[in-house]
Amino acid sequence: MHSGFVESDTAEQLLGRTHELLSDYRGRLEKIKSPLVSNEETWHTCALQAERIIRDCADSLRSGRADVRDRLIQQVEGLGVARATQGIDAVHSIRAGMILFDIVFDALGKAMVDSPAAFDGFQAGVRTLQQGIGRRLEAGAIGHDTYLLNTVREVNAASQRQLAREIHDHLGNHVSLALRRIELHELTWESSPDEVAVRIGAVKDTLTEALGIIRDLVTQLRRADREGTLESAFTAFLESMEITPSKVRIKVNGSEEWAPQDVLDEVFLVVRECLRNSLAHAEAEHVLATVDIAPYKLQALIEDNGCGFDVSEVATAGRANGIASCTERVELLGGTILFASAPEGTRVTLTIPLMDLPGDSVERAT
Template identity: 30%
Template sequence: MPPAVRAEILDAYEQRLRTTGNAIFADPEARRQALCQANAVIDDVDRYGASGTAEMAPVATPFTLSVGRDRAQRGIHPVQSLRAATLLFEAALPPLIREYARGDADDGAVTANVAATLHRTIMARIETGALSYVGFLLERVFTSHLAERRRIGRELHDRVAHAIGVGLQHLDLHRIYQKRRSDRAEGKLDQAGRAMRDALSLTRALSEELRHSVGPAGLEDALRGYLKASVPSSVAITCTVTGDTRTVPQAIAEEIYLVLREAVRNALLHSGSGRLDVSVEVCGTALTAAVRDHGRGFTPSPQDLSGGGLLSMRERVELVGGSLSICPGPAGGTTVAICVPLSGESR
């Protein structure tokens, strides 16, 4: 392949990525990877193009596999990769045909062979990248679900088991005081009853969380139900919903519900705020949501975002192609903000 033809294809491809506003062009590393892939495509066509050979060498190299995973990490939607593939085909086909059909009597057959090989080698890389992209997302789903199970396990151990242990301790003390005919025996029995009722209440709350999901009534119904059941009466709460949350795809609504639930729980446990503001807005192209408290404020460090509940929240949002931010409010408190595109595009 003459260097001038290769340079012409790569320049035209990069120009098309730029003028169409493709997300791959906007990310320097993704753009570098795309040009490396384009070079490999040109090599394949150079090797097999004019002959019409059906069999090509496997394209599932470590680099090709890493591209899909890397784009998932960078939040680049597969739609952008498919569009980039189309742009590469459009940029490469005319120069390749001009190069291979030159002086060939059967230029129609040459053109067909070149186009077929170009199409096959591009789509082989798209397929390989898509598999690694999906594999990465499945890992993220597993990680998020595992984090949720661990959280519930901690709740059972730290709160439910503790309340039961306290209740049993009071029952043991009741028996001891009863044998001594102490006036304190009755008080210990009352304390045991309160501890057991606390444990029962906690168990019911966890059971409700496990059972509850976003059903046909939509995200708004699930969110209001959770707030009603879980926010104590001592905390003033506003919940503002704009747009029809029933139009949000089920998979997105479920993940966003879990993130909002975790944000509300964190605010109740850590902010010391007597007021929470929860908002959700659904428009044609995006879902935005926020949980704002008016407490002591919190600015997460990189370490805070690298593990635990905050990491799980961020991963759930990124899983559906969105972004999450946590920042202090202008007048104190903390705001957790979410934005998720609904048009099938990456952010």
């Protein structure tokens, strides 16, 4: 009872210093000329996240166990998008997170000195501080990268549509006109009919072939704008399982041209396995899968709100479960995959480096 009272008192002491800690936080950001304090609106969003982290730390001091409010963290993904639209690089959020960690850690340490009996609460508070900042940085980075990747994808799609118009309107029109003129000459030329016929026939064959190539190019360019290898494969999978979009949402960001086909194939199999596990074993009501493809790496995140499982127990239960198979597939591509599960849901993250460039012969790690 006494220990609980001390921890509660320590938590109130930390909460009572919130304004002081936020003031120190802003002062340090201003000192390094961080764009996160360039205007009141941006600072307000930054201060709100810091205040939530401090409150989570206080709650952990009271309970003696790490406790981070995950639902609030999910909102930070939208904040990452906002940072990207403002032109604020993710490195500024990382610097801010390091500064906030130092400030709150010192505050927790002072509270520990004032109340040595609250050591369990201090440990829980530090864990909450680390997890609260880390998860927010991760969520913000996902939102930031998603925005940039989608922007690149939109630019690529616009370029493809423009190229398709240019080919059709200009090159196609000129070739068609030349073909028509030759057809007219066939009707009027009377000298050397045999020679003219041979020459015109060859030109017509060439131009006809060129028109066929142009039509194929235009068709491929327009198809590339509306279809993706992964997206179409996932769509077919969901349709075959009669899974509604309200239950499972899948999003592919970036250009699939940046990843080799074998990587895309393996990622599809891994994500599909995770989706099946979420629906069949976790009894999840909602599943979200996001695949982000950049020129240098591919990342995927699969989250559900199912019943969760004991990762360590399942991982050692034999190779019949999907974890071993997924892990092997990702590691053979030189990547990493992490499983995190709790009664509130499961989270799978995988990262695969895309280091192969045209002309390279570097083999992936095996």
